[in-house]
Amino acid sequence: MDGTAVVIGAGMGGLATARVLSRRYAQVVVLDRDTLPAGGEPRRGVPQSAHGHILLISGLRELAGLFPGLDDELVERGASRFDLGTGLCNYRFGRRRISAPAGQDLTSVSRPQLEAVIRERVATEPNVKIREGVTVSALTGTATAVTGVVLDTGETIAAGLVVDCSGRSSRSDRWLAELGLPTPRQLEVEIGVAYTTRVYRRGSDELEGWRAAIVVPEPPHEKRAGLVLPIEGDRWLVAVGGWHIDPVPSDVASFEAYARSLPDPIVANLISRAEPLGEPVPYRFRSSRRRLFEELDRLPAGYVTVGDAVCSFNPIYGQGMTVAAMAAVALGEVLDRHGSVTAAAARDYYRAAAGLIAVPWRFAVGNDFAYPETAGPRPRGVGLTNWYSKRLGIASQVSPELSRVYLGVQQLLAPPSELLKPSVIAKALRLGGRRDGRAS
Numbered sequence: 001m002d003g004t005a006v007v008i009g010a011g012m013g014g015l016a017t018a019r020v021l022s023r024r025y026a027q028v029v030v031l032d033r034d035t036l037p038a039g040g041e042p043r044r045g046v047p048q049s050a051h052g053h054i055l056l057i058s059g060l061r062e063l064a065g066l067f068p069g070l071d072d073e074l075v076e077r078g079a080s081r082f083d084l085g086t087g088l089c090n091y092r093f094g095r096r097r098i099s100a101p102a103g104q105d106l107t108s109v110s111r112p113q114l115e116a117v118i119r120e121r122v123a124t125e126p127n128v129k130i131r132e133g134v135t136v137s138a139l140t141g142t143a144t145a146v147t148g149v150v151l152d153t154g155e156t157i158a159a160g161l162v163v164d165c166s167g168r169s170s171r172s173d174r175w176l177a178e179l180g181l182p183t184p185r186q187l188e189v190e191i192g193v194a195y196t197t198r199v200y201r202r203g204s205d206e207l208e209g210w211r212a213a214i215v216v217p218e219p220p221h222e223k224r225a226g227l228v229l230p231i232e233g234d235r236w237l238v239a240v241g242g243w244h245i246d247p248v249p250s251d252v253a254s255f256e257a258y259a260r261s262l263p264d265p266i267v268a269n270l271i272s273r274a275e276p277l278g279e280p281v282p283y284r285f286r287s288s289r290r291r292l293f294e295e296l297d298r299l300p301a302g303y304v305t306v307g308d309a310v311c312s313f314n315p316i317y318g319q320g321m322t323v324a325a326m327a328a329v330a331l332g333e334v335l336d337r338h339g340s341v342t343a344a345a346a347r348d349y350y351r352a353a354a355g356l357i358a359v360p361w362r363f364a365v366g367n368d369f370a371y372p373e374t375a376g377p378r379p380r381g382v383g384l385t386n387w388y389s390k391r392l393g394i395a396s397q398v399s400p401e402l403s404r405v406y407l408g409v410q411q412l413l414a415p416p417s418e419l420l421k422p423s424v425i426a427k428a429l430r431l432g433g434r435r436d437g438r439a440s
């Protein structure tokens with residue numbers, strides 16, 4: 001396609017989108033308000049970047065489709081790859097999951113490193129220009145068509161397509177309203193999630209032979225979670241936190257005490273053995289938020305949003321980067337069908353994005369409503385779904401077969417209907433009705 005596409009934001013959604021558009025536009029300009037680090041360091045514009053980011057297996061596949069060889073490159077540059085069934089110590093419902101191969105490999109890397117590797121790839125595209133230290137403050141155009149962006153310096157950049165990938169704090173509502181357009185209805189679910197993260201030096205024996213660990217609380221009485229991930233540079237990223245947490249641990253003493261309060265000692269043991277490489281960093285995530293662009297009856301040509309600007313999920317489920325990458329790919333498919341982003345194409349894209357968001361949103365929000373403190377629009381049938389998912393969860397801890405099915409759905413590799421196959425239901429109810437997982 002002739003012409004320029006502008007991408008607002010060089011985060012995960014923006015980089016995937018830039019790659020998609022580089023195959024379809026003569027020129028792509030990516031604008032970010034941050035100074036972008038040369039290596040994999042956390043940055044101000046992405047305050048979550050210091051915290052653990054699990055890239056779902058489906059997300060890595062999606063990104064590797066855009067950036068061939070990405071998975072191997074990440075490993076060459078220090079990421080850890082391991083089987084989810086044998087590498088991840090998973091404590092849930094009062095016990096550790098039985099170790100058995102799942103046939104599903106997770107690649108663990110820090111968020112800044114993942115972003116840096118992808119940014120390097122995008123920067124080598126001859127028709128992509130990444131401009132850092134520039135903030136978009138408005139759109140140009142009319143209620144019928146967006147024609148470009150205005151920077152806070154007053155500079156304007158004309159574009160045939162503007163894609164807002166500016167993340168959770170996107171100002172697209174204001175920008176659309178300034179053009180006389182309606183703004184999308186918003187769903188907000190208060191989950192009171194908080195995390196504190198600290199990085200440690202990784203040796204060989206701090207995690208009892210496991211490659212990573214997760215301690216998951218059992219709602220509604222347990223709220224505290226723990227996470228240990230191997231990241232590049234022979235480091236462990238250790239996070240503690242959970243749902244409806246107040247106060248969030250903010251110093252070494254409260255961080256360590258919190259780790260010791262978890263029902264499995266694996267996180268506290270690692271902390272007692274490993275050398276810390278920095279201070280604990282707290283983060284609060286009060287609500288999941290979804291903007292329903294697909295409901296709008298008036299959309300301008302030449303403008304869409306991708307990533308957290310559309311839906312910002314509870315980070316505990318690790319879905320945001322994967323859904324952002326999937327939406328970027330969906331945008332490319334819409335462009336191929338329509339030839340350009342007309343209002344009809346934008347509608348088509350938002351419908352596709354809504355379809356991608358529906359399952360992970362329901363999965364995350366449904367689980368969050370297992371806590372009575374969770375507030376907001378509650379999906380229908382949550383009580384029954386959570387009743388079943390608890391049994392399935394208990395059963396998955398002892399049945400490698402059910403664990404594989406569950407992981408496939410949780411990693412967005414398989415549809416949720418897999419969990420409702422008669423053989424799966426029968427086994428989940430048989431094994432999941434008892435706490436020890438033994439059939440009655």
Ligand SMILES: Cc1cc2nc3c(=O)[nH]c(=O)nc-3n(C[C@H](O)[C@H](O)[C@H](O)COP(=O)(O)OP(=O)(O)OC[C@H]3O[C@@H](n4cnc5c(N)ncnc54)[C@H](O)[C@@H]3O)c2cc1C
Nearest residue numbers: 009011013033045048053054136167307308315318320321
């Ligand atoms: C604590 C935490 C942990 C998380 N853990 C996971 C996880 O385990 N797995 C997972 O998949 N997801 C996780 N997420 C979600 C993930 O971070 C997001 O889904 C993902 O970053 C979305 O990418 P994005 O491009 O939409 O936004 P971002 O990556 O946030 O990028 C937005 C970019 O836009 C730029 N920007 C903003 N406004 C402007 C402007 N006006 N002009 C120019 N530039 C602008 C910013 O500087 C930034 O670079 C987590 C989130 C949090 C908060």
